[in-house]
Amino acid sequence: MATAVRRIGGEKSWFCHLHRFFSTSTENAASSISDIEGKFKSLCSAGRIKEAFKTYNAEIWTDQHLFSYLIQSFIPQKSLLIAKQLHSLAITSGYYFKDKFVRNHLLNMYFKMGEIQEAIAFFNAMPMRNIMSHNILINGHVQHGDLDSAIKVFDEMLERNVATWNAMVSGLIQFEFNENGLFLFREMHELGFLPDEFTLGSVLRGCAGLRASYAGKQVHAYVLKYGYEFNLVVGSSLAHMYMKSGSLGEGEKVIKAMPIRNVVAWNTLIAGNAQNGHFEGVLDLYNMMKMSGLRPDKITLVSVISSSAELATLFQGQQIHAEAIKAGANSAVAVLSSLISMYSKCGCLEDSMKALLDCEHPDSVLWSSMIAAYGFHGRGEEAVHLFEQMEQEGLGGNDVTFLSLLYACSHNGLKEKGMGFFKLMVEKYGLKPRLEHYTCVVDLLGRSGCLDEAEAMIRSMPLEADVVIWKTLLSACRIHRNADMATRTAEEILRLNPQDSATYVLLSNIHASAKRWKDVSKVRTTMRDRNVKKEPGVSWLEVKNRVFQFSMGDKSHPMSEEIDLYLKELMEEMKLRGYVPDTATVFHDTDSEEKENSLVNHSEKLAIAFGLMNIPPGSPIRVMKNLRICSDCHVAIKLISDINNREIIVRDTSRFHHFKHGKCSCGDYW
Structure with missing residues (x-):
């Protein structure tokens, strides 16, 4: 902690001579309060906190606004020692007892520094609390993953304001309790609280999470009613909601109607096109964004790199990689992860590994991305070895890591290792398998010839089977030419999706391989009767x-x-x-x-x-x-x-x- 103080001030003692400041002459007394506040804030914003503290020491003790700003300026330092010293200064100066804003800023400081227990102890010891104090407590609990405590504080509040409702609605939606968030929004409105831009932004994100365009359109009516249609935050959230719900055109209309577009608006437009599979459009929009004079950020780059990956346009991907380096964003985990995936999907596995090695301390996300890349290229042993290295580095696997491992094992005939990883993720890491994990295990068993075991897993798993998992088994039936199980499996697929052309084609090929020509004819007749069209094959380079x-x-x-x-x-x-x-x-x-x-x-x-x-x-x-x-x-x-x-x-x-x-x-x- 002492090192942190020296780094900020250059001398350990400058923050400790508290009483000296009360007797210092006020040579800046002639300056207006607003002028002093402006200069003080400018110095703090520039990182010259020591200079600001020494230059305006007298004013700090007569103007609580300066003291509050001083507290906020030290938050990025993440130093509990400095936090305690500021806390002590607030008590000694009297601000702690007489100014509610200073108390709330101190409470917020502890939360923002990650000192949860200190923050809660501070809240409990506060001589007086107001709505803002409780709002900070709710936000603090949400930011640190304790939604239950946030709800408890909210339920116990006798008085609430719009910020209170915003904190709770945003918290629920952040934890993907989207329906609860929308219900709370409705309750808020019924009680007469008018939504602001933060409310509407959160609610629209909840609608996007549910892909509920009907509810989103109702919120859109609120947006128009309260005059927020040109607000950048609300407009971007509204467009995101439409695009996430599959209404790309409606989302684009919202963005194009905005008189000014910032980086967030462009990112929404670019990400929406990427999510809806319009990858060529993403690259066009990216160029238009740059022509407008705005610099892309890491969020932009992730969408554009991912689109280049889907199109497998290596030259374009390399150009964007160079732009990421130029923008200083190439060290961001999300960007690096996208680069690993992009090079992998363009067939350049060695460049994927170079992207991983560019990170001095790769986290589990980057390791998992590289494991997925190895699996996609059929390098199962390398994927397994990389996971072993990952564990040696002390990084635990997540559900995505194990999904990539299972995929790698299934495509390399590593049945025993794959089943071992499935057991490991449940027993050691306590992860609950998703349908995608079961699909990989079915693929692993099916490719290995254990068709009966694979079918038994589908019928006994705790999740409802979807088309993908049944098609995985059908593919295994093709490999091992099991026409009877293929027929049974195809019936399950077509029950869920009667228009799935790939299933008819695959089943026909299985029957043809077994020389069951009557069954081939029957499949083709059914396909014609149901007007099912085979998807045309397209290749590009x-x-x-x-x-x-x-x-x-x-x-x-x-x-x-x-x-x-x-x-x-x-x-x-x-x-x-x-x-x-x-x-x-x-x-x-x-x-x-x-x-x-x-x-x-x-x-x-x-x-x-x-x-x-x-x-x-x-x-x-x-x-x-x-x-x-x-x-x-x-x-x-x-x-x-x-x-x-x-x-x-x-x-x-x-x-x-x-x-x-x-x-x-x-x-x-x-």
Whole structure:
């Protein structure tokens, strides 16, 4: 503590000569009070607290506003010793007994410094308390995670003001008790308290949390009624509510109607587009924000980096990384975590690790991000090793860490380790598995061939099964060609979502592999009767800082004829090496030649051919796909990588595949 005092003042004793200040001449007495307050605050804001204290020592003891500001100026120092000294000065000067503002500022100081017990003891010892004292106590409890104590203080208050209601509404919503927060807002209004910008901002965040656009529209009416539609805080919260509820257009209207947009408003607009999958729009908005003269902050950068990750635009991501370094935001945990994910999703796992190593003291969030990156690239052993390092560093895993570990184990056949981690998260770390954890375990069991055990887990788990977990089991049925369980599983999926096209396609392929042609026909007939359309496959890659997109049957690309010719020549070479097109997976009632032609024109093959024609030899080809890679393309790309002596990296919806020298990093286990 003494070190902290020396750092602030340069000498340990300057704060201890209390009585000397009462006899010091007031050479600044001629200055007006407002002028003195302005200069005092300027010095404190600039960090020159010692100078402010010495220059205006006499005024501090005659103007309680200066003393209150002095208390606030020392809060960032987080020094209990200084807090105690200020407390003592307040008592000696008499401010503690005669000025309620000084008492409340001292109470707030203890809470802001994290000295919870000191703050509570101070509150209990206060000679007089007012509504503000109780409001500070509520906020203090909320800030330090004790919602129950905050509610107890609120319930015991005989008198409340708008700030009291705001503190409690905000606290409930902060802890995701959104419905309770909205109920309290309604009660507040019924009792005649008029909402202010802080009330409306909190309530709109609660509506966003519930994705309750109907309730949000009612709050929007309040906003218009009380004239807050152009308030930056309320406007940004209102737009966020609409966007989080899926009404991107309504949110954009709110932001565009604002006469002035600050960084928060732009961040809301950018994040809303990212949340709704409009990743290209995010990059456009980011450029518009910079053109408006505003500098992006770490919140902006996280949204933009994440969008670059989803688009797999490596060049764009690298540019934003450089801008983050320039802005000094590259050390922020959220930004670093986004960079790890971005480089991973662009196929640059080594750059992900560099981003982790850029942080001198990585926390569990960054470690978990890197574990997820290893898992997504099929590097299960490295993911496990990283978790072991993490534990050695004294960092405990959270539910996200274990989700990433389970995913990594499931995609690498590490059944025993994966089941061990599932047990560890519950027994050692006391974490309650979410549906996503159970889904990973089902995947782990299913891929390992334990289909009965996987199905039993779904039917016995304490949570209601969703489409995703059943589709995970269906995928395992495809791997192990269990048509009977596949039929049973597909029925569960289609009961929940009759229009899920991927389920029909997968089930048809399973029946085709088992040569159950009548069942194939039945699935396709059902699909036609229900007017279910198969989602078209789309692949894209970045060449010379431009993104090129391909889909089956699309001849709009200017090099379409050259690509087709190149692919035909490549197919002939592949057949000489033993390649046989897997026409059983083609979802059309056509002859063999047409089915084979359909396979040749799969979007990932078109993208890879274009890459081979335009990316210099020796450089890897990185292709992204919106669907899972099919078995025929997987076999074909292995051969293509060997024929051209080229590394080909494909990211599908499930994982990364690194093809090199005729082999895939997944070991044909995907």
